[in-house]
Amino acid sequence: MVDYVKHAIQDDYSDEYSHCYGCGRLNEEGLKLRTGWNGDKTLTIYEPRAEHTAIPGFVYGGLIGSIIDCHGTGSAALALHKKNGHEPGDGIEPPRFVTGSLHVDFLKPTPQEVPLKAIGTVEEIHPKKWKVTTEVYAEDTLCAKGEVIAVVMPDTFLKK
């Protein structure tokens, strides 16, 4: 398991799609989540900030949900981009997904001051709809499981 995502799909989103609080490289206050391939799994690594606490010492569940959310749309984008013959860093703009649904099962209290690793498995359930199953680890402890249904962003979305 690598400790750094070298080529992330979010690095290649166009500027107009790069303002997401969770994963936009242009959102100064945001989390700047980055998702790449790790073998045939997808990987997002994030160390929560001190304020991302539920009770002192443990990570806020909504932050874990946010990681699973953006990891999900990023993973779906990676998978469709791969299906189209591309990979992050090759200079081709990837597809952009939105979240249709998000589910999180919180299994154990998640300790702070540890980088969290979200590891995803992507499955195409429709050409425009992908399911991403995610496990979130703090070191070797599985703390949460998630599922995102990610949908290709409609062309009209920006104009609405």
Place this chain on the structure above:
Amino acid sequence: MVDYVKHAIQDDYSDEYSHCYGCGRLNEEGLKLRTGWNGDKTLTIYEPRAEHTAIPGFVYGGLIGSIIDCHGTGSAALALHKKNGHEPGDGIEPPRFVTGSLHVDFLKPTPQEVPLKAIGTVEEIHPKKWKVTTEVYAEDTLCAKGEVIAVVMPDTFLKK
């Protein structure tokens, strides 16, 4: 429908339980979500910050998930407190819940610059486990539906 929650359950949590990024009154960087009764429903009102964007003009889904999460634990606390004969503001410390699971269905893009209202229905499914079904509105538009399974926080949680 009121526009302000006068007595919120989070106002009465003890200091040690008031550091949550989502709903802790002592978390300076947090969202400070506040949940109270509105008739037999529960209500949380929050206007997302400018940076809480998915793409410009629309609210970040992870933020909506965070609202549903804390609204869920807060609603469960309200309901158990009521079952025990209490209400926010009566000077009795309420029970504190943790999130067992979180589910969000994103129905429509959620516009920014509008206060969001999360309206919850609480159901006891076990003395220590409550289900909270939530609808999130931007003005009159239902933008997301959520479900939280909230569990009474174990006494040992703070000591772990």
